[in-house]
Amino acid sequence: MAAKKEFDIFAHVLVPEHRILSEEEKEELLRKYRIRISQLPQIKASDPAVVALGAKPGDVIEIKRKSPTAGYYYYYRLVVED
Amino acid sequence: MLMVSEKTIKNLVEKADLPASVKEELYEKLVEYNKRYDLKKTEVEAIIEETVKEYQNALVEPGEAIGTVAAQSIGEPSTQMTLNTFHYAGVAEINVTLGLPRIIEIVDARKNPSTPIMTVYLDEKHRYDREKALEVARRIEGTTLENLAREETIDILNFEYIVEIDPERLEKAGLDMEKVRRKLEGSFKSAEFEVDGYTLIVRPKKAAKLSDLRRLAEKVKKHRLKGLSGVGKTIIRKEGDEYVIYTEGSNFKQVLKVPGVDPTRTRTNNIHEIAEVLGIEAARNAIIEEIVNTMREQGLEVDVRHIMLVADVMTLDGVILPIGRHGVVGEKASVLARAAFEITTQHLFEAAERGETDPLNGVVENVLIGQPVPVGTGIVKLAMNLPLRPKRE
Numbered sequence: 001m002a003a004k005k006e007f008d009i010f011a012h013v014l015v016p017e018h019r020i021l022s023e024e025e026k027e028e029l030l031r032k033y034r035i036r037i038s039q040l041p042q043i044k045a046s047d048p049a050v051v052a053l054g055a056k057p058g059d060v061i062e063i064k065r066k067s068p069t070a071g072y073y074y075y076y077r078l079v080v081e082d
Numbered sequence: 083m084l085m086v087s088e089k090t091i092k093n094l095v096e097k098a099d100l101p102a103s104v105k106e107e108l109y110e111k112l113v114e115y116n117k118r119y120d121l122k123k124t125e126v127e128a129i130i131e132e133t134v135k136e137y138q139n140a141l142v143e144p145g146e147a148i149g150t151v152a153a154q155s156i157g158e159p160s161t162q163m164t165l166n167t168f169h170y171a172g173v174a175e176i177n178v179t180l181g182l183p184r185i186i187e188i189v190d191a192r193k194n195p196s197t198p199i200m201t202v203y204l205d206e207k208h209r210y211d212r213e214k215a216l217e218v219a220r221r222i223e224g225t226t227l228e229n230l231a232r233e234e235t236i237d238i239l240n241f242e243y244i245v246e247i248d249p250e251r252l253e254k255a256g257l258d259m260e261k262v263r264r265k266l267e268g269s270f271k272s273a274e275f276e277v278d279g280y281t282l283i284v285r286p287k288k289a290a291k292l293s294d295l296r297r298l299a300e301k302v303k304k305h306r307l308k309g310l311s312g313v314g315k316t317i318i319r320k321e322g323d324e325y326v327i328y329t330e331g332s333n334f335k336q337v338l339k340v341p342g343v344d345p346t347r348t349r350t351n352n353i354h355e356i357a358e359v360l361g362i363e364a365a366r367n368a369i370i371e372e373i374v375n376t377m378r379e380q381g382l383e384v385d386v387r388h389i390m391l392v393a394d395v396m397t398l399d400g401v402i403l404p405i406g407r408h409g410v411v412g413e414k415a416s417v418l419a420r421a422a423f424e425i426t427t428q429h430l431f432e433a434a435e436r437g438e439t440d441p442l443n444g445v446v447e448n449v450l451i452g453q454p455v456p457v458g459t460g461i462v463k464l465a466m467n468l469p470l471r472p473k474r475e
Contacts, residue, residue, distance in 0.1 A: 007338050011346045014356065014364035044400040049361035063363055068386050071102030077362075080400065 009048050017064040018049045021076075026060050029076060043077035050079055057081045086123050088113055098130050100137055108133055145461035147445070149395075152388035156373075159382040160185060176317055176330050178351075184376045188353065188369060191396065191404035195352055198332035200313070203347040204325060215318050215325035218342035220256045222329060223316040224309035227262070227282075227302060230255065236299060238292065243284040243299040252280070257307060265307050273298060310336045335359050353402060362397050369393040369402075416440050418447035 009015050021029065030037060037060070043050055045057050055061060056079065063075045095109045112126060121129075142148060164181040179187065179197045187195055202222065208214040233246040252258065259277045266275050266284075276283040284302055286295060314330040329337075334355040338345040350356060351372060357365035370386065370393045377384050395410055396403050403409035407424045414420050417433040417440050442448055445455050454460045 007345045009360050009364075012360055012364065013347055014349065014367045015360050016363050016367070018363070041394075041398050042400040043362055047361045047400060048359060049363060065363070067101075067103075067390075069101075069103070071104075071106065073101065077400070 009052055015049065016066060018053055019062045019064075020053055020055050021060040021062050025062075029060065037078060040076055040078040042080045044082045045079055046082050055079050086116060086121055086126055088116075090123065091116065091126055094126055094130055098134050100134060104133070104137060143458075145456075145458045147457045148391060152391045155388045156185075156384055156392070159377065159380075159384055162382065163380045176315070176328055180376060180379055185373065188372050188376075189392070189396075189405045191353065191402045191409065193354055198312075198330075198350065198352050200327075200329040200332045200334065200337060200350045201348065202327040202329060202337060203344040204327070204342055205344045208342040209324040209344075212318065212325060214342070215327065217256075218340065219316040219318055219327045220308075221340050221342070222310055222313055222327065222337060223255075224311065224313045224331070225255045225257070225307050226304055227266075227307065228304060230257075230262075230307075231303070234299075234303070236295060241285065241295060243295060243302065245282045245284070245303075247280045247282060249280050255308065262307060266302060266305065269305060270298075270302065273302070310340070313337075357402055362400050362402075365402055366393045366397045369396060414444070416442070416444045416447045418442075418450050419444050422446050422450055 010017070026037075040060065043061055045051075045055075050061065053061070059079045061077045061079060063077065064072055065075050066072050091112045092109060095105050095112065098105065098108075100108065108130065112121070112129065115121060116126070160182055163185070176199065177197055178184075178199055179195065183196070202218075203209075204215055204218055208218050227245060227247075230247050230251050231245050232248040235244045236242075237244055247259070247262075252262075259280065259282070262282065263275045263277050266282075272287055274285045274287060276285065284299065286298055310333040312331045312333040316330070317328045318325050319328060320326075332350040332352045332355060334348075334350040334352065335358070337343060337348060338359070349368070353365050353368050353372065356368045370389050373389045373392070374384075374386060392405070396405065399413075403413065405411070411420065411423045417429060417438050421429040421433075423446075440447055442451070442453065443456065445457055448455045
């Protein structure tokens, strides 16, 4: 095997942009949708995208999803331990 | 009268509460109409306002039973699908599960699809040349001694296993006898390998029972000489102006590391592998694409929004959950909802044992006990501050 170069998963066409939200943005998000943090969809801490970002359990990830109907929109997932 | 500039239109459109694709379309249309009719600023504003109003009217009402609508919208076309098709458009040599069995496979989130396939795209250097594409295909294609053999015999007298190798196939695989011998020697310490022309002789080091020789022969035959594990035949097909490799079998993690492969576009139809390598969001996209493609293959069109909802529900917890009693339904919070679906008694017994309470928030449990269902107008609750004592004047 040749030298293993680590492949950046965010370059793949199937992977949308991921970003960690700051504490203020997290508050703002929960206020905007009037939800508790446990009501967010989840993402495992072992998920390759989370590992690549270096997010910790408790962080909220903002995902910029491409959509055939809306162009793009934002989706949020709470990082949880597996 | 001053004409409205494109920049002003852009700014006004940007401020509107609309999704990105609608904004873009609105902007283009406004610019076009502005050229033709010389709109005033107030007119532009009025158009935008009207668009926002139309958009909001088109939104799904709160309380709409979107899950039921999605289920029916996918379910009805499914009745028109062929029950069993095994073919692949263009590549006749590779079988692919299509139609209803494939949809069931995706929705059930099977660990391994019945016909795993990878679509391998190539990088700039290897994309346009058939020879170079073949070179990459050889690196991926799994080859065993069995694939190369023309004839094999077990010589009981001399206690040997003899394999006659087809020189043509050997060359096609990019191997030679010496490489084969070295590879096998590295993997099987308990046997000796001898090469004589295009004949390979395998001799166990210790004389043992005949059944041992047979077992060894079987192992040697199946041993992978090159390529990726789990991958079998590969087929090269020209798509547009580039060559694409299709593989029977899938090993997504390894194939991305193969030199000559474009790792940004290569994909597999095994959704679990995608989730493992690229994450849950990529898996969601893969589920949507797989379902849409399978439907389209059958000449059916389902609105993507329904499929997006299915994919969202399946990936809600960060792992791919199947739709059914082991997945989405089995995870429901309400005992009655779970019991109403499948294995009724077991759910009721377990709930009784744990002393579960059911707050009756969902749809199914309210249907079950004959209450108004929290859907549509039923979702609205009335709260009222009654005066404790009626006031009298």
